[in-house]
Amino acid sequence: MAENLKYAITRDYISKGKSRPQEKNNGITFIVAHDTGNAGSTAYANRAYFAKNVVSASAHTFIDDDVILEIIPLDEKAWHVRYVVNTDNVLFNGDANDHAIGVELCWGGSITFREAYSRYVWYIAYLCDKFKLDPESDVVAHSTLDPTRRTDPQNALNRYGVTWAEFIRDVTASYHLLDGSDVIDVIPTPPPKNVLLISYGDRGDEVKRIQNYLINAGMNLQEYGADGIFGRETELAVKKFQRLYGLSEDGIVGPITLAALKKAPKRPSSQAPVRPYPGHYVMIGDRGKDVEAIQRAVNVKPDGIFGPITRDAVRSYQSRKGLLVDGIVGPKTWNVMF
Numbered sequence: 001m002a003e004n005l006k007y008a009i010t011r012d013y014i015s016k017g018k019s020r021p022q023e024k025n026n027g028i029t030f031i032v033a034h035d036t037g038n039a040g041s042t043a044y045a046n047r048a049y050f051a052k053n054v055v056s057a058s059a060h061t062f063i064d065d066d067v068i069l070e071i072i073p074l075d076e077k078a079w080h081v082r083y084v085v086n087t088d089n090v091l092f093n094g095d096a097n098d099h100a101i102g103v104e105l106c107w108g109g110s111i112t113f114r115e116a117y118s119r120y121v122w123y124i125a126y127l128c129d130k131f132k133l134d135p136e137s138d139v140v141a142h143s144t145l146d147p148t149r150r151t152d153p154q155n156a157l158n159r160y161g162v163t164w165a166e167f168i169r170d171v172t173a174s175y176h177l178l179d180g181s182d183v184i185d186v187i188p189t190p191p192p193k194n195v196l197l198i199s200y201g202d203r204g205d206e207v208k209r210i211q212n213y214l215i216n217a218g219m220n221l222q223e224y225g226a227d228g229i230f231g232r233e234t235e236l237a238v239k240k241f242q243r244l245y246g247l248s249e250d251g252i253v254g255p256i257t258l259a260a261l262k263k264a265p266k267r268p269s270s271q272a273p274v275r276p277y278p279g280h281y282v283m284i285g286d287r288g289k290d291v292e293a294i295q296r297a298v299n300v301k302p303d304g305i306f307g308p309i310t311r312d313a314v315r316s317y318q319s320r321k322g323l324l325v326d327g328i329v330g331p332k333t334w335n336v337m338f
């Protein structure tokens with residue numbers, strides 16, 4: 001991947017609030033590599049979410065196949081690693097939120113991985129140059145800092161066959177190819193497109209439409225019905241819908257959830273829908289709710305981590321059902337399981 005690339009950086013900051021505390025950081029001494037954990041969610045969709053300032057979480061920069069988008073100035077703190085974890089203090093003598101830039105890779109859905117990855121690699125190399133950091137020792141995975149809760153960015157990288165070591169090699173190569181002009185010549189790209197995001201607290205016809213989709217899909221809104229007010233009941237229904245359809249369970253209706261709602265078959269509220277195929281292979285190294293569901297189906301303790309035991313159990317399941325025995329849950333195996 002050692003190409004001499006150059007990209008524009010878009011600085012489109014969110015306003016002060018829960019996601020942007022607008023506090024100066026304590027000087028940048030390392031970089032934390034993340035992925036959004038949310039297949040198909042673009043840089044601007046993430047910006048729209050954090051711009052609502054509903055969560056005390058954020059990162060400085062979101063990168064997809066189209067844009068490198070800084071939503072928090074690099075001299076400010078962003079909340080991207082839990083303060084209670086201690087690994088950052090041990091490895092880097094300080095908390096990531098106070099000393100590190102958080103960079104999120106967007107992936108999945110219609111995002112072209114190669115394009116997003118090139119930008120991600122280049123941007124992290126650019127940060128190493130900007131803050132006089134060593135790409136081989138000063139870039140750390142979120143999963144290294146918070147191993148009990150996080151799997152990023154390896155979760156995204158591994159899906160596309162990139163290991164952490166290869167990623168660091170790519171960043172290092174890109175870093176050595178930077179010349180002065182790469183880091184000075186940063187042009188803001190055109191202003192953002194509007195991204196629909198409907199969530200708790202919103203009101204109006206669009207909310208009402210969403211509530212009707214939810215009811216149609218069998219999600220109960222028995223207390224308030226389609227009243228046009230996005231309250232707790234609607235939020236819980238959205239989360240339930242997202243869980244059942246294998247979407248990121250954030251209770252927010254963005255383009256992906258909306259598309260799924262529109263396509264969802266009509267169901268009576270008593271009948272829980274079958275678990276739909278998540279849209280990608282589920283295999284060794286994966287984690288999460290889909291893995292738990294698979295583990296239940298193949299009688300493995302459901303810890304949500306797809307390891308060798310789960311793989312072997314999937315293999316025997318496939319052999320019992322006359323499926324191709326590869327230990328990978330693709331659409332065919334999935335549709336027999338669920």
Ligand SMILES: [Zn+2]
Pocket residue numbers: 033034035080142150152
């Ligand atoms: Zn992360």
